Amino acid sequence: MTSSAQAEARRPRRPSGGPESLLDKAVLEFNARGYDATSMEDLSRAAGITKSSFYHHFAGKEALLRAALERALDGLFSALDDPPGVEPAVGPSERLRRIVTRQVRVLMDDLPYVTLLLRVRGNTPTERWALQRRKAYDAEIAALVRAAVDAGEIRAGVDPALAARLLSGLVNSVSEWYRPGRRGTASLPEDVARAIFAGVLPAADPA
Amino acid sequence: MTSSAQAEARRPRRPSGGPESLLDKAVLEFNARGYDATSMEDLSRAAGITKSSFYHHFAGKEALLRAALERALDGLFSALDDPPGVEPAVGPSERLRRIVTRQVRVLMDDLPYVTLLLRVRGNTPTERWALQRRKAYDAEIAALVRAAVDAGEIRAGVDPALAARLLSGLVNSVSEWYRPGRRGTASLPEDVARAIFAGVLPAADPA
DNA sequence: GTCTATAATCAGATAGAC
DNA sequence: GTCTATCTGATTATAGAC
Numbered sequence: 222m223t224s225s226a227q228a229e230a231r232r233p234r235r236p237s238g239g240p241e242s243l244l245d246k247a248v249l250e251f252n253a254r255g256y257d258a259t260s261m262e263d264l265s266r267a268a269g270i271t272k273s274s275f276y277h278h279f280a281g282k283e284a285l286l287r288a289a290l291e292r293a294l295d296g297l298f299s300a301l302d303d304p305p306g307v308e309p310a311v312g313p314s315e316r317l318r319r320i321v322t323r324q325v326r327v328l329m330d331d332l333p334y335v336t337l338l339l340r341v342r343g344n345t346p347t348e349r350w351a352l353q354r355r356k357a358y359d360a361e362i363a364a365l366v367r368a369a370v371d372a373g374e375i376r377a378g379v380d381p382a383l384a385a386r387l388l389s390g391l392v393n394s395v396s397e398w399y400r401p402g403r404r405g406t407a408s409l410p411e412d413v414a415r416a417i418f419a420g421v422l423p424a425a426d427p428a
Numbered sequence: 429m430t431s432s433a434q435a436e437a438r439r440p441r442r443p444s445g446g447p448e449s450l451l452d453k454a455v456l457e458f459n460a461r462g463y464d465a466t467s468m469e470d471l472s473r474a475a476g477i478t479k480s481s482f483y484h485h486f487a488g489k490e491a492l493l494r495a496a497l498e499r500a501l502d503g504l505f506s507a508l509d510d511p512p513g514v515e516p517a518v519g520p521s522e523r524l525r526r527i528v529t530r531q532v533r534v535l536m537d538d539l540p541y542v543t544l545l546l547r548v549r550g551n552t553p554t555e556r557w558a559l560q561r562r563k564a565y566d567a568e569i570a571a572l573v574r575a576a577v578d579a580g581e582i583r584a585g586v587d588p589a590l591a592a593r594l595l596s597g598l599v600n601s602v603s604e605w606y607r608p609g610r611r612g613t614a615s616l617p618e619d620v621a622r623a624i625f626a627g628v629l630p631a632a633d634p635a
Numbered sequence: 636g637t638c639t640a641t642a643a644t645c646a647g648a649t650a651g652a653c
Numbered sequence: 654g655t656c657t658a659t660c661t662g663a664t665t666a667t668a669g670a671c
Contacts, residue, residue, distance in 0.1 A: 254549060260646060273648090340547075344465050386605050387598060416628075469664080478638060479666085
């Protein structure tokens, strides 16, 4: 008997597996059908308990959303800073490259949570709160892009505001198709950073 | 009195302005709140008629969605071909550049329709039909990217499947922020094409 | 082509037993 | 911590008068 099977047997009265597991399952459902199209009935069925039992763990549908978006935003913001012990980047361009790399990594690690965040429309106070925090994050990226252009590290003629939007768009679009374990995505964070600075389809060097 | 004001006066019994106008207004509502979160009540209020009157023009909510997605998909596919009278592109790379440029233009012209399409999740038969057609479109793009790589026009080492996904992601991300009349977007189609082939943040030429 | 009124269903949420 | 039963309100859609 494996230890996980033992653990299973030790808690037969808790098929839901605790709030974290419930949140994980709920986020998957939200992403599969969209937040608004997902009912509490759907969530409880996916968790293997009844609707009423679900309300014992979360105050309601929006509380679930809030918890999920909080996790996604915390992950995103963590990509802004170098891990402790790493020497600081020499210029804004290099700092951006590191942030893009880390942001893609966060996106891959917390895919369902970040995906949910990126689809928020602003229908409820919780959603508007998330949109505001996202906006603050995007502003940090835009400021760095401006700094890189001002420092002369980027080719003349590039509009910083436009470049910042395209950068975020390219990075975030990974959530539309990436799935864990997908072939050819081992170096995805670096590949996306390369696409940002050299192009998605860079011209071949003349032979 | 302007001619549009005359037309207004000539049809006082038709405040809805016909099915096309209804569809326009409905798509705006869908995008503002999300398709599922938008009720028929919301739609009829935005159109200035009652819910019942709305049902006189469209069979239901899904019929509206179908009509809107059809228009978006027709626009997208129209970007695949050169307009009549234009000489064909010399290679796959140049053909891709033209398609990207035209696709961004379609996105800008039919922004609400394309936005709606890009947010479809697959909850209903209509949505799954739209997803299938989108998939077919993406496959055409992916085939062209492969051809460009095989022709040696793209720098060695670029994975065609990944590049195709990033290309579509970058192009489609424009729908997340573009609004008609926005400053600095006059040359957006060309700017996006340049970002694809040279990078969002191309390094400055060494002085 | 528009309206009022209403049917039928389903949603989020709660009460209270075990 | 889970359940059955239920409340309340919103939603899609229709009937039928004008």
